[in-house]
Structure formats: structure tokens, C-alpha cells
Amino acid sequence: MPKRTDIKRILVIGSGPIVIGQACEFDYSGAQACKVLKEDGFEVILVNSNPATIMTDPGLADRTYVEPITAEFIERVIKKERPDVLLPTLGGQTGLNAAVELAKDGTLDKYGVEMIGCDLAAIERGEDRKLFNEAMAEIGLEVARSGYAYSVADAEAIAERVGYPCVLRPSFTLGGAGGGIAHTHEELVSIVSQGLELSPAHEVLVEESIEGWKEYEMEVMRDHAGNGIIVCSIENLDPMGVHTGDSITVAPAQTLSDLEYQRMRVASLAILEKIGVETGGSNVQFAVNPQTGRLIVIEMNPRVSRSSALASKATGFPIAKAAARLAVGYTLDEIVNDITKATPACFEPTIDYCVVKVPRFAFEKFKGTDPTLTTRMKAVGEIMAIGRTFEEAFGKAMRSLEDGHQGICAGGKEGADKLSDDELAQAVATPTEHRIFFVVEALRRGWDIARIHAICGIDPWYLNRINDMVQVQESIRGLRVEDIDADAMRLLKQYGTSDAEIAALTGSDERFVRAYRKGLGVVPSMKTVDTCAAEFSSATEYHYKTYENIYRTSPDAKKCVAPDETTPADKPKAMILGAGPNRIGQGIEFDYCCVHASYALAARGFETIMVNCNPETVSTDYDTSDRLYFEPLTYEDVMDVIDVERPDGVVVTLGGQTPLKLARMLEESGVNIMGTKPDAIDFAE
Structure with a gap:
């Protein structure tokens, strides 16, 4: 069916100030939503308190209220503007919590405002740990063994039953705030005390630890007719125990069997239906025991999230834009994909490249802060890189962080090369922002993959890929740049090695390496992100660089031809x-x-x-x-x-x-x- 005709005015809630766990991804999703809703002829009223956002620009909504995201202020806006509906799923946890409060205190009923995209019952089933676990049990999906604590004494009793270590998850908090992993009774008391204080429901879930399990996330879209698609699968490089926002992640998931993927796919769609997410985007997180294959559901967000922004950019599928249109009555088959201009939104994205996301931290700004990564999010930002292979994307990602690294060839920034084997093993075992560089150093020292996996829990597939990168780099250490031929240079680039890394390994200069590489004819090609693995032509100029698919004009030619997928322009x-x-x-x-x-x-x-x-x-x-x-x-x-x-x-x-x-x-x-x-x-x- 087409868009609803009984809606004229829509209230959109933003996410307010940038905080750890809730950043400019909600400016992106909110701005997308406002644009498409206006294009469809709706009057858009926006409430957001962040002046640095595109979405609070005067022209983006019909009326913008730069006011605090609280029930009190939003009620005053509702009283003045009298919107027909409220769209709460694009403003992060702040917007969602405000919408819940407005629904519970009777404000929405008082002014006849309908919540679209997700109703109160669905939000509560998705966000309240107790209701969520009950819903999963009803559809036959397993969750971690757990209990609910409303006091420290409750938590102590549950911990005795599920054992230590145990994971503590407060209900209705942002980025895992107030949560953590308790290895001892003292840690339990400390974390639960804070969690009860931060949880609006004064409720903390105490559950069995699944530290070391593999973690996956499914980005899901659903319309009111019950159609659903998986936009993207995402795999955490770090095992369970590190918040997904603090982990290096990879899309699509690389180490799932087809059977495991299909189980998660079916479960994700069933979860959205059971929770009651009528329309829009949600993410569902799973954990898999690498020894037994046991699958459990961790949680879901009945709203767009930081992962939704990542999935949108990774695939070219505009999740927030589609979510806004689905909320006002469209179905997935009625929305045309912006990238191809030919396929409908019910066409599940397929990507012929690999995407790697790496979080950015700022521990150096807060002296004395514990840099150990836990279930409580600590990242202040993130970068994404695209390549034809994991190695190429990972190499790009590690030089994108702007924290002094030129790639995985870190050298001495973390002092990894100066650690004893025992000190290095401890550094590999401890999840920190720099752990990946300690893993690289262990590989450089020739440690066995099985040994490293046992210490840190990173899947052997990834350790083998990173080891390949290390060995390719080590093969040129100490050589002169002029000793590297075209085939070796091409291999270095395909394994994600930057010109700056080559310069560091050969004692040369980055600009000289670049000139020499181009002289060998080793230059990249520009490929297009198209959502459909080139099955249909792309109407959008969205590109990434790769050294794959490079061929020579003839067997004896030194120069290589890099076929680009860009189009010429007739303007400056x-x-x-x-x-x-x-x-x-x-x-x-x-x-x-x-x-x-x-x-x-x-x-x-x-x-x-x-x-x-x-x-x-x-x-x-x-x-x-x-x-x-x-x-x-x-x-x-x-x-x-x-x-x-x-x-x-x-x-x-x-x-x-x-x-x-x-x-x-x-x-x-x-x-x-x-x-x-x-x-x-x-x-x-």
C-alpha cells in the first residue's frame, strides 16, 4: 500500500548532545528521515538540542525546536504543534527513552499523537531485559542463563547460581552504561550499585558469562506487511566481553557457515515480529560458542543505531531513509533503491567486497582512566574502510585512525617490540585499543596461531589473514625500495600495506615509494558501491580504491591497466x-x-x-x-x-x-x- 493519507504532521525526536555511545550517526539518520518525509509531502517538526548537526539546519524540517530532549519540553512542542504522529526510532536511546516517557505519562493519548515505527509495547519488549528474555523463550530461542536484580542482595544470590564471572546489564541504558563483567564479589557489588542507579527501571540483568564466544549482529528491515530483509551481517573481531561499539567489526561476517547464517537470519526476522517492531530498522546481536556451536540471542535494539549507520555505508542501503518511509505506510517493495534506481528495497543487499570498522578512543585525554575494554562502551568515534579482501580493508582501516599509526606495521608506538614474551602474552590477553598491535607483534615473533587464539579468543581465520599481512611485510624488511619488483609491490598493496609502511620497512621516504610504485605501473582502480555485487548498474558515484582486478596489457608489459568504474564530468x-x-x-x-x-x-x-x-x-x-x-x-x-x-x-x-x-x-x-x-x-x- 502507498503512504498513509491520515498523517499530515510528523514529530521527529533527535538525540541531543554527542556523548560516548551516541554520536553523529543520529544526525545522519535523523537528517535522512527529515529529508525523505518532506519529499513525500509531510510537515516535519523536529526537536533536537544539538546546534552542530545538519538536522537542526533551518531548512531541513518545517519547524525546528532547539530544546532539551525531555518529556517536559517535548510535551510543550506537542501542545503547540499538535502533530499527528511521533517517530521515535531515529534519535538513539535518548529519543527512544523520551518517547517511552511521553507514552507512559499519558501525553501522547492526551493530544491524540500516534507513535509510528514502533509502539510502546514493542519498545519495552526490546529494551527491558526481562520482557525480552520471556519473548525469546516463547519463540524457542535461547538466551544466557540469568536473573534480575533490584538490589545488591538480589545480584549476589543470582551470581551464586550462574557463577563467576557474570555479565551485568542494566535495563534502558545507553552504550552499556552501568554494566560490566564481575569476576569477583567485590566487582559485582561495585558494578551492580552503579547499574541500579543508572537504570531508569532500577533493574540489572545478571547473566552467565559468555566471554570468549563469537559475536555477530544482523541489521534487519521490516515493513507493516511482514516483509523482512537482512541488510547486512556484521562480525566482531573481538570475542564476547567487549562492547560491539568498541570492537573491530567486519561486514559481511567472514567465519559463519551457511547453516549458521541462515539460523541467525530466520531468528532475526522472527525476533522483530515477536517483539512487535512494526516497521523500520533494528539490529539483533547473537553469540555463538566456538566449541559447541550453541547459539544464543544477546539483545536487540528496536531502533536505528550506530551499527545501522555502518551497515548503510557498508552496503549503500539507506536504512534510516527506508525506515522513515516504512513508518508512514510504504512497504519494502514500493521503495526504490537510490543506488541502482532499478531494484526495490526488498532486494536484499549483496556486496562483493569487505568492510572493516575500527573504533577510535581518547584515553590519552583522561589520565588514570582504565583502558581495558568491557561491555561498557568507551569509543568516541570510528572509521570504516572498504577493500576487495579483508586484508586490504583491514590495512586501510588501521591507517585511517589518525593516532600515529601508518597501518599494522606499528613499530614501537606501543612498545610491543620491547616486551618480554610473558609481558606480550598478557598484552595479547587484555582487550585494549592497542591489543591488535600486540597480536601483530606475536605473529611477527612467529607464535603459533593456536597459541594466540587460546590467549585472546580472536578467531583463527582472522589471525591467519593478519599473519599473511605480517609475513608479506616482513619479506621486504631491510631491502631497498629499488629491490621490490612490480609483482612484489602489487602483492604488498593487495595485502593492505601503505606506502608509508613500505617506506618505514625499507628506510625510505613515502613520496619516493609512491613515485617508484607508479613507475612500476602499480596503481589502484576505483570500484563502485552498488548494493548488488554489480548485478545492476549503479546510478550513484560512491567509490572505494582497490588493488584487486589489475591486469597487464600484455605478458611482457611493465605497466598495468587499472579499470576504473568512475564516469567523466563536464563541470569543474x-x-x-x-x-x-x-x-x-x-x-x-x-x-x-x-x-x-x-x-x-x-x-x-x-x-x-x-x-x-x-x-x-x-x-x-x-x-x-x-x-x-x-x-x-x-x-x-x-x-x-x-x-x-x-x-x-x-x-x-x-x-x-x-x-x-x-x-x-x-x-x-x-x-x-x-x-x-x-x-x-x-x-x-
């Missing part, structure tokens, strides 16, 4: 460099600047090209600019895009410190810097 081109991962001191405000620069340059007749690696942002929406390159903001990766696009100028002053640091090298490479020149930038800095 302006390239905008984004801000990279969110971190303290450089956040959503720079994304706002880059998005408006793109709009302004397009209005002046330029073809706009955005380069960024942050999946949470509006700038990496595929329709913000004429062309989007999801690439690291490094000299190498930016120059590779410049070589293909040949822009008339590059904007470096709107993405914060990240692009500013590239300005000088880009200018020295012959790139026209638009606006403030590097000399003036250096003078000011």
Missing part, C-alpha cells in the same frame, strides 16, 4: 577533505562545515567530490556530494583519488586538523589548494 571539480573519525576536539561540527561546503560549491557550478572515512556522518551519505570516496585521509590515499579525478582544487580548511596536516604535502605535489594557502595555514598554526 572541487574536492573536499573530511574530518575523519570523531575524537575529542574534532567532532561533528567539522562534518557540518564540509557538508555545507559541498552544497555551496555545487550551487556555484562545481562537481563536488567528498573524501572521508567516517561512517557516522552526513558527509559520507552518498547523495551529499556528486562523488563520494570512502578512503583514509592520508597523503597516499588522497593523492590516489586526485590522480583519478584531477580536481580543479582541493578544500582543506573545513575538516579540522586532519586535512590541514596534508595541505603542505598536497601543494608540493602540484595540487591546487582552494581558499587559505598552506603558507598562511602554517603561519596561523
